Amino acid sequence: MTLPRLAVLISGRGRNLEALCAAIHRGELAAQIVLVISSRADAPGLAVAQRHHIPTAIIEPSHHPNRAAMDTALMQTLDAAQPDLIALAGYMRILTPDFVLRYLGRLFNIHPSLLPKYPGLNTHARALTQGDARHGASVHFVTPELDGGPVVLQGSVAIQTGDTPDTLSERVMYQVERHIYAPVLHWAATGRLRFTDQQQVQLDGTPLHAPLQLYGYMT
Numbered sequence: 001m002t003l004p005r006l007a008v009l010i011s012g013r014g015r016n017l018e019a020l021c022a023a024i025h026r027g028e029l030a031a032q033i034v035l036v037i038s039s040r041a042d043a044p045g046l047a048v049a050q051r052h053h054i055p056t057a058i059i060e061p062s063h064h065p066n067r068a069a070m071d072t073a074l075m076q077t078l079d080a081a082q083p084d085l086i087a088l089a090g091y092m093r094i095l096t097p098d099f100v101l102r103y104l105g106r107l108f109n110i111h112p113s114l115l116p117k118y119p120g121l122n123t124h125a126r127a128l129t130q131g132d133a134r135h136g137a138s139v140h141f142v143t144p145e146l147d148g149g150p151v152v153l154q155g156s157v158a159i160q161t162g163d164t165p166d167t168l169s170e171r172v173m174y175q176v177e178r179h180i181y182a183p184v185l186h187w188a189a190t191g192r193l194r195f196t197d198q199q200q201v202q203l204d205g206t207p208l209h210a211p212l213q214l215y216g217y218m219t
């Protein structure tokens with residue numbers, strides 16, 4: 001049986017990429033990562049890909065005159081790899097609507113906040129400034145609105161006295177992020193999770209009206 005083909009886009013350390021590789025290794029994500037694309041030549045996540053013998057490509061903004069040209073290069077490289085699913089995993093670039101619409105329904109992102117709270121950057125600091133009791137991360141379908149597509153699964157940790165953006169982001173990464181991406185991609189890879197033409201999310205044929213929560217989700 002040929003496994004669904006997954007491409008992963010990164011810009012940084014690649015901890016989410018590592019978690020996906022580990023899930024595949026454990027048999028929890030029925031997909032093969034066929035390509036990792038980084039927007040930075042110095043991203044430590046490239047070494048993660050190499051360690052797992054995954055082909056890599058580097059597509060950097062400085063090599064392209066504008067965002068549209070950059071995304072065209074990205075689409076050409078992606079299409080050559082024929083991915084069924086694409087996962088943004090710490091990819092720190094805003095994608096053009098052309099790009100997003102081309103892969104609508106098979107393009108996912110992981111974002112470190114309890115969306116719809118705190119789209120964009122500096123989410124950990126913003127949750128602390130607001131005095132939130134909990135903070136977390138979300139996996140969502142990507143639509144042209146930044147961090148605005150429907151959330152499939154999210155999880156949270158309690159904010160503790162003395163937390164800094166760094167301590168909080170570490171806890172969210174290790175207690176939430178590393179656990180929520182693989183299940184969503186697995187459901188998509190196995191045809192259980194769908195994004196309909198009406199932009200409705202369905203899991204096992206049932207509409208998902210609210211995000212699933214880690215520790216409550218089905219396997």
Ligand code: GRF
Pocket residue numbers: 010011012013014015016017045089090091110111112137173177
């Ligand atoms: C993660 O917190 C991810 O949610 C955010 O950027 C960070 C990337 O970390 N968008 P890594 O590259 O997966 O280590």
